[in-house]
Amino acid sequence: MNLPRLLSVLAASGCLLLTSWAVAETVPLEKLIDGAKADADDLRPKVNRNVRGQPLRIAGRAFATGLGVQTDTSVAFLVNGGQRLVAKVGLDDIALGDAVVTCEVLADGESVWSRRLVAGQLAETIELEIAGKRIVTLVAEDAGNGIHQAPVNWVEASVAYTGEAPKAAPVPGRKEDAYILTPPASSTPRINGARVFGVRPGHPFLFTIAATGERPMRFAAEGLPAGLTLDGDTGQIRGVVPKAGTHRVALIATNARGTDRKPLRIEVGEEIALTPPLGWNSWTCWEAEVDQEKVLASARAMVTTGLAQHGWVYVNIDDTWQGERRPPTHALQPNQKFPDMKQLCADIHALGLKAGIYSTPWITSYANYAGGSADNPEGTWTKWTGAFDYSGNNVKPLGLGAYSFVEVDAKQWAEWGFDYLKYDWRWNEVPETERMAKALRASGRDIVYSLSNAAPFRNAAPLSRLANAWRTTGDIRDTWVSIKSIGFTQDKWREFARPGHWNDPDTLVVGKNGRPWGPVMQPTRLTPDEQYTQVSLWSLLAAPILIGCPLDDLDAFTLSLLTNDEVLEINQDELGRQAAQTLVNGRKQVWVKELADGSRAIGLFNLAAAPQEVSFRWAELGLEPPARVRDVWRQLDLPASDGGFVASVPRHGVILIRVWPTAR
Numbered sequence: 001m002n003l004p005r006l007l008s009v010l011a012a013s014g015c016l017l018l019t020s021w022a023v024a025e026t027v028p029l030e031k032l033i034d035g036a037k038a039d040a041d042d043l044r045p046k047v048n049r050n051v052r053g054q055p056l057r058i059a060g061r062a063f064a065t066g067l068g069v070q071t072d073t074s075v076a077f078l079v080n081g082g083q084r085l086v087a088k089v090g091l092d093d094i095a096l097g098d099a100v101v102t103c104e105v106l107a108d109g110e111s112v113w114s115r116r117l118v119a120g121q122l123a124e125t126i127e128l129e130i131a132g133k134r135i136v137t138l139v140a141e142d143a144g145n146g147i148h149q150a151p152v153n154w155v156e157a158s159v160a161y162t163g164e165a166p167k168a169a170p171v172p173g174r175k176e177d178a179y180i181l182t183p184p185a186s187s188t189p190r191i192n193g194a195r196v197f198g199v200r201p202g203h204p205f206l207f208t209i210a211a212t213g214e215r216p217m218r219f220a221a222e223g224l225p226a227g228l229t230l231d232g233d234t235g236q237i238r239g240v241v242p243k244a245g246t247h248r249v250a251l252i253a254t255n256a257r258g259t260d261r262k263p264l265r266i267e268v269g270e271e272i273a274l275t276p277p278l279g280w281n282s283w284t285c286w287e288a289e290v291d292q293e294k295v296l297a298s299a300r301a302m303v304t305t306g307l308a309q310h311g312w313v314y315v316n317i318d319d320t321w322q323g324e325r326r327p328p329t330h331a332l333q334p335n336q337k338f339p340d341m342k343q344l345c346a347d348i349h350a351l352g353l354k355a356g357i358y359s360t361p362w363i364t365s366y367a368n369y370a371g372g373s374a375d376n377p378e379g380t381w382t383k384w385t386g387a388f389d390y391s392g393n394n395v396k397p398l399g400l401g402a403y404s405f406v407e408v409d410a411k412q413w414a415e416w417g418f419d420y421l422k423y424d425w426r427w428n429e430v431p432e433t434e435r436m437a438k439a440l441r442a443s444g445r446d447i448v449y450s451l452s453n454a455a456p457f458r459n460a461a462p463l464s465r466l467a468n469a470w471r472t473t474g475d476i477r478d479t480w481v482s483i484k485s486i487g488f489t490q491d492k493w494r495e496f497a498r499p500g501h502w503n504d505p506d507t508l509v510v511g512k513n514g515r516p517w518g519p520v521m522q523p524t525r526l527t528p529d530e531q532y533t534q535v536s537l538w539s540l541l542a543a544p545i546l547i548g549c550p551l552d553d554l555d556a557f558t559l560s561l562l563t564n565d566e567v568l569e570i571n572q573d574e575l576g577r578q579a580a581q582t583l584v585n586g587r588k589q590v591w592v593k594e595l596a597d598g599s600r601a602i603g604l605f606n607l608a609a610a611p612q613e614v615s616f617r618w619a620e621l622g623l624e625p626p627a628r629v630r631d632v633w634r635q636l637d638l639p640a641s642d643g644g645f646v647a648s649v650p651r652h653g654v655i656l657i658r659v660w661p662t663a664r
Contacts, residue, residue, distance in 0.1 A: 024083060027165055029138075029157035030067045032077040034168035039479045041072035042149065050092040051151045058090035058123045058153055066155030068092065069140055071101050072481055073152075074171045076137040080164040083131045087157030089115075089140075090123035091150055099150035100143040102609040107133040109175035116143055123155060130159070135172050141609035142587055171479065173525030178557040181532070181633040182564040185306075189213035189253040189260040192565045193311030195596075196265045196574040198274040198500065201244050203446045206419075208352030209235035210311040211253040211260065212565070220252040225266065236352045241268045265574070271500040273448045273468040275572045277420065277544045279314025279356065284513050284548030285521070288320040288367060291337035292344050299348045299355075301551035308352065310563045311572060314420050314448075315348055316356030316546065319367040325379035330405060331412035332359075332370055332379070345417030356420030356448075357413055361404065361432040364397035366424065372409055373401030392426035392454075400432070406439045414443035424452040428470060430462045437466040450504065450544065457492065464496040469504040469544050478509035478524040480652055484607060487537045488589060491581040497542055499576035504544050508534060511549030511558035521550060528557065529653035532633065533605060535561050536654045539571035540579035540593045540603050566632045567656065570601040579603070582621055588614045588649075592621055599660045601632070606649035614655070615646035626659035 035044040043051045050056055050068035057063070066088075069075065089103045097119050105113040107130060115124045130136055140152040159166050193210035205228060209219050219235035225247040228239040235253070247266040252259060267274060280298055282290040299315040302308050323335035334341050348355045362371040363381070368388075370381040375396075389395035413421065423436055428451045440447045451470040455463055463470045472493050473486045486505050493503040510531045512521040524531065538545050549558060570593060579593035579601070587608035593601040600623065604614040618625050625642040633656055640659075647655040 024160045024162045025165070026158045026160045028065060029087060029154060029159065030065065032159065032166050032168055033067055033075045037076070037168055037170045038069075039074040039171040039481045041070060041481045041485055043070045045069045045073065045075060050094065050153055052094060054094065056153045056155055057093040058088070058155065059120055060093065061123070063088075063153065063155035066153050066157060069152050069154070071099075071140050071142050071150040071152060072484070074137055074139045074481075076135055076169045076171045077159070077166045078169045079130050079133045079136055080166050081161040082133075082136070082159045082166045083129070083162060084160045085126065085128045085130050085136060085157070086160075087126045088123035088155045089117070089126065090121060090153060090155075091117055091119045092153050095119040095150045101150055101152055102139075102141045102143045103152060104139040104141070104609075106137040106139060106174060108135060109137075109172055119150070123153075135169055137171055142607070143609055171525070173478075173523065174527050176527040176529070178528040180557055180560045182560040183635050185212040185563070185565075187214040188257040189217060189255055190565065191251055191253050191260045191262040192309065192568065194275040194572050194574070195263060196267060196274045196499070198267045198269065198272040199241060200270060200272065200446055201268055202240060202242055203444065205237065205239050205241060206349060206352070206354065207237045207264075208308070208313070209237070209251050209253060210309055211235065212306070212309045213253065213260075214255050214257055217253055217255040220254070221264075222250040222252070223247060224249055225268070234352060241266070244269045272446045273502070274499040275574065275576070276502045276542055277314050277448055277450070277469065277546070278312045278568070278572070279316055279354070279420070280312070280547040280551055281316045281318055281356070281422070281507055283318035284507060284509070285550045290317060290320060292339060296344060296347055298551045299351055299353050302353060303351050305551060305554055305559060307551065307562060310565055311568055312547070312562070314354050314356050314546070316358075316420055316422065318358045318422065319365045319424070320369050321358065322365065322369040322371075324370070324381070325374075325405065327378075329408045329412070330377075330379045331408040332372070332405065341416040349417060354419035355417065356422065357418045358422045358424065359409060360423065360425045361400055361406070361436070362398050362425050363401045366398070371397075371401075372406055373404045375401045375403065377403050379403065379405055390426075398425075404435070406435050407442070410436070410439035410443045410447070413447060414445035417445075418447060419445070420448040420450065422450050422452055426454055428455040428459060428463060430459060430466070433463055433466050452504075453506075460493065460496050464501045468500060469502045471504045471506060473505055476506035476509055478513050478526055480526065480530050483509070483526065483530060483534050487534065487541070488581070488605075488607070490541055490578070494578045494580060497576065497578040499574070502542060502544055503578060505538065505541065507546045507548040508538070509548055510534065510561055511547075511555070512553060513548060521553065524549075527652060529650045531561055533652060533654045535567060536603050536633075536656045537591070537605070539567050540591050540601055542571060542573070542576060542578045542593070545571060564633060564635070566630075566635055566658070570595070570632065570658070583616055588612060590614065590616050590621070595658075597660075599658055601656070601658050602645075604645075604647055604649055604655045604657070606651060606653055609651055611648055611650050613646055614649045615644060617644035620644070623659070624661065627662040628660040630658045632656045632658050
C-alpha cells in the first residue's frame with residue numbers, strides 16, 4: 001500500500017496520522033460542534049443520536065458515533081491545526097421515502113464536496129484535505145421537495161490534526177459573488193416615497209419630498225392645506241394642520257433635465273404611519289457603543305448616500321441610551337452618551353428626517369439599562385448583577401415594577417422631538433400596550449408606536465388596533481435559516497396588516513452587521529441572492545423596513561439593494577395590503593400582493609439548495625393574462641404570455657415582477 005493511501009486508512013480508522021513526520025491526533029466531529037452555534041431551522045444537532053433522539057441508522061446500518069441534524073441545518077468548526085476530514089453522511093432511516101437532501105462541505109465559504117442524497121441510500125464517504133483552511137462548514141439542505149424536517153446523520157466523522165486542536169465555530173457565510181440588478185437612477189427628476197401621509201390634527205407636520213435626479217433641484221406643491229409651507233430648496237413640508245380632513249396635493253420636482261409630478265394624499269385624522277416605516281436602527285451596528293455622534297453621523301449618511309432621496313426617513317436609537325430619573329417629573333433622562341436629546345432631534349429634523357427612541361415597560365431593559373417602571377415612586381434604578389430570566393414570564397428585573405412612568409416618559413420624548421418608539425418586552429400583553437398607546441396619543445406629538453418582540457399571535461387583534469407595528473418574531477439573524485423561517489411564515493398574520501398597522505418581521509440583515517450584534521462589523525452571512533430575497537419579501541409583506549448595517553459604510557451592492565425605487569414602491573403602496581402566500585410546491589413559493597393601481601406584485605421564490613424553475617398560470621393566481629409584465633429589480637419590461645409565467649430562480653433567490661391588467 002502506498003503512503004498516501006496508508007495515511008488515509010489510518011485517519012479514517014482514528015489511528016495516528018504521520019504528517020511532516022509529526023504525530024497527528026484525531027478528534028471526533030461530534031466533539032467539535034456546539035449546538036448553540038449551529039444554524040438550525042428547528043431541532044438542534046444531537047450527539048450519537050439522530051435528531052429525534054433515536055440510534056443512528058442509514059440504509060439499515062447502525063452507527064455508534066456521529067451527529068444527527070435536521071435538514072436545513074449547518075454546523076461549523078475552526079480548522080486550526082486540522083489536516084484531514086473523514087466522514088460518512090446519509091439520511092436517517094426514519095426519513096420519509098421521498099425525502100431528497102443536498103449535503104455539502106464548505107471550506108472558507110466555498111464548496112469542496114457536495115452530493116444529492118435520497119432516503120434509503122447508503123452513506124456517502126467523505127475524505128478531504130483541510131490543511132490551511134480556516135473554517136469548515138457541514139451543510140444539509142432540502143433539495144426541492146419541501147421535506148425540510150428530514151433527518152441527516154454525519155457519522156464516523158473525525159478530524160486529524162497537529163498542534164492546535166480544531167474547535168466549534170459559528171456558521172459563516174457562503175462565498176458567492178455579488179451582482180447588481182438595480183439600474184442607476186436617472187438624472188431627470190423622479191419623485192419617490194409614500195403617496196399618502198397621515199398626521200393628527202394640531203400636531204407638528206414634517207414630510208420631505210424624496211426625489212432622485214441631478215441637483216440642484218427645486219420643489220413645489222399644489223393644494224397644500226392651510227398651515228403647511230414648503231421649502232422649495234429642500235422639499236421639506238412643515239407646519240400644523242388644525243382640523244381633520246383629506247387633502248390631495250400635487251408634488252413637483254424640477255431640475256435642468258426636466259420635471260416630475262406625483263400625487264400625495266394628506267390624511268389629517270387619527271391614523272398615522274399610513275405606509276410602512278422606512279429607516280435605520282442602531283442596535284445591529286453599535287449595540288451599547290451607540291452615542292449621540294454616531295446617531296447623528298448615521299442621519300447625515302442617510303442624506304449623503306442618497307438613501308433619503310429614495311424615501312428612507314427614520315433614524316432610530318435602540319437600547320442603552322437610558323440614564324437616571326430626575327425630579328420633579330421623574331421622566332427618564334439620557335446617560336452621558338447622549339448629552340442633548342433635544343438638539344439631536346432638531347439636527348435630524350433639519351435634515352428632513354425623523355428620530356426614534358427605545359423603551360420597555362420592564363424595570364430593566366434587555367441590555368441592562370433603566371426601563372419604564374420601578375419598585376419605588378422615584379424610579380431609582382440599579383444595574384442588575386444577577387442572572388436574567390429571558391422567558392418572558394415577568395421575572396424581575398425583566399418584569400414590571402410597582403410604579404410605571406409611561407406618561408411622563410412619553411411627554412419627555414415628545415418634548416425632545418422624537419417621532420418613533422420601539423417598545424420592547426416579552427410578551428407584548430394588551431394592558432401595557434394600551435397604556436403606552438394612550439400616553440403617546442396624549443403627548444402632543446405623532447410618535448409611531450412599534451412593539452418588540454415576538455408578539456403572541458393570540459394578541460394579534462388587539463395589538464393591531466393599538467400599535468402601528470408589532471414584531472411577529474424573535475430577533476432575526478443574518479443566516480438563510482433565519483430569513484426563511486421568519487419571512488415565509490408571515491401569512492397567518494396577513495389579516496391584521498392595513499394602513500397605519502403593520503406586521504414587523506424584524507430588521508434587514510444585509511450589508512455589514514455586528515455579530516452577534518455590534519460594534520465590530522462583518523459582512524452579512526447572507527449570499528447576494530438571499531439578500532435579494534429578504535428585501536423582496538419584506539416589500540411584498542408591506543413590512544416596516546429598518547436597515548441594520550452602518551450607513552456610512554455601504555458598498556455598491558448594498559446601496560443598490562436599498563435604492564431600487566420600483567421595489568420600495570411595492571412596500572410603500574398606499575393600499576397597504578400584505579402579500580398572500582398563493583402557491584407552494586415543495587421549495588418553490590409564489591407570493592402575490594395587490595396594489596392600489598390594480599396591478600399585482602408577484603414574487604417567485606426558490607427555497608431550495610439548487611437553481612429551479614418556478615412557474616405559474618395566471619388563472620392559478622386568480623388573474624387574467626396581463627397587458628404588461630415588468631422585472632422590478634432590473635426595471636425592465638418582459639414579454640407577456642397568455643398562459644402564465646416561468647423563470648429560472650437561483651438557489652435561495654427570487655424573481656420579482658409586477659403585472660398590470662388589460663384596460664377595459
